[in-house]
Amino acid sequence: GPAVAVRDLHVSLDGVPILAGVDLTVAPGEWVTVIGPNGAGKSTLLRAVGGLLATPGAVSLFGTPSEALRRRDRARVVATVAQSPVVPPGMTVLDYVLLGRTPYIPPLGRESAADLAAAHDVLDRLDLTGFHDRELATLSGGERQRVFLARALAQGATLLLLDEPTSALDIGHQQEVLELVDQLRRAHGLTVLATMHDLSVAGEYADRMVLLADGRVVASGTPREVLTEQLLAEHYRASVRVVDG
Ligand code: ADP
Ligand code: MG
Ligand code: MG
Numbered sequence: 001g002p003a004v005a006v007r008d009l010h011v012s013l014d015g016v017p018i019l020a021g022v023d024l025t026v027a028p029g030e031w032v033t034v035i036g037p038n039g040a041g042k043s044t045l046l047r048a049v050g051g052l053l054a055t056p057g058a059v060s061l062f063g064t065p066s067e068a069l070r071r072r073d074r075a076r077v078v079a080t081v082a083q084s085p086v087v088p089p090g091m092t093v094l095d096y097v098l099l100g101r102t103p104y105i106p107p108l109g110r111e112s113a114a115d116l117a118a119a120h121d122v123l124d125r126l127d128l129t130g131f132h133d134r135e136l137a138t139l140s141g142g143e144r145q146r147v148f149l150a151r152a153l154a155q156g157a158t159l160l161l162l163d164e165p166t167s168a169l170d171i172g173h174q175q176e177v178l179e180l181v182d183q184l185r186r187a188h189g190l191t192v193l194a195t196m197h198d199l200s201v202a203g204e205y206a207d208r209m210v211l212l213a214d215g216r217v218v219a220s221g222t223p224r225e226v227l228t229e230q231l232l233a234e235h236y237r238a239s240v241r242v243v244d245g
Contacts, residue, residue, distance in 0.1 A: 001062065002028070003026050003029075004159065006022055007059075007060075008022075009022040010058070019041050023217060028158075031207050032207065033206035033208075034046075035226070040213050040215070041214075042195035042197075042212055043163050044215075046193065049061075055067075076157060078157050081162050089137060090135060093128065093139070094119060096151055097151045101154055118156070122150045122153045122154045123150055125184070127146070158190055159190070159191045161194075162194040163194075164195055164196055166201070174198070174201050175204075181194075194206070203224070206223050208221065208222060209222070210226070
């Protein structure tokens with residue numbers, strides 16, 4: 001079955017309808033990117049898929065209804081990188097990545113050798129060897145983004161939810177981070193559901209795209225099918241530049 005199945009998802013926040021009947025399927029190993037203008041509901045959709053909002057009957061992950069997943073089970077299935085993750089003051093890179101292991105381990109400082117090995121492994125793979133003792137707050141935007149990914153990967157989940165993983169980065173680093181996610185996806189058979197507002201490189205890294213506007217899916221298909229001038233002109237109010245090729 002699908003990694004993610006969303007059926008007729010309605011979400012209201014403070015009495016305001018935000019998502020108005022969203023359907024979405026992501027196959028295992030697939031990368032689907034949700035695009036859409038600011039306020040379309042992208043983050044809300046990701047939060048719903050990640051289990052941060054109650055979605056009775058509307059969301060299943062790998063065949064299990066979301067509400068049937070207990071916290072630890074969910075942590076083994078899905079890892080989320082929020083749009084602007086909180087950067088805990090004074091925390092080192094290694095401690096932050098170890099937080100990704102908390103579904104498995106007792107509080108920080110009592111982690112097992114296996115948990116430490118897992119954290120070191122992802123830090124190495126993300127080219128962050130030598131950053132272990134750095135304070136998270138002192139890193140550049142690109143380095144920090146890689147640490148956020150490292151924490152999600154350390155969790156060992158098979159589904160990655162990435163909310164605008166490149167929004168803080170210049171275009172070179174956007175490509176670098178997305179390339180890295182793609183390599184990890186292929187190497188480990190991960191499934192990726194991402195959101196992106198900036199479209200300059202988004203199309204290169206998605207198998208499929210979903211265009212969300214005003215809480216509804218208004219188009220879905222290959223990046224080529226969705227990133228058309230007509231659809232973007234219709235749904236992205238502000239000026240949007242799609243880099244060709
Ligand atoms: P996007 O990620 O596409 O920019 P969001 O999912 O963050 O969109 O927000 C969608 C809409 O929901 C916006 O209009 C936003 O103002 C509104 N919204 C988000 N969170 C809340 C909340 N907690 N209460 C009320 N409205 C909210
Ligand atoms: Mg937004
Ligand atoms: Mg958002």
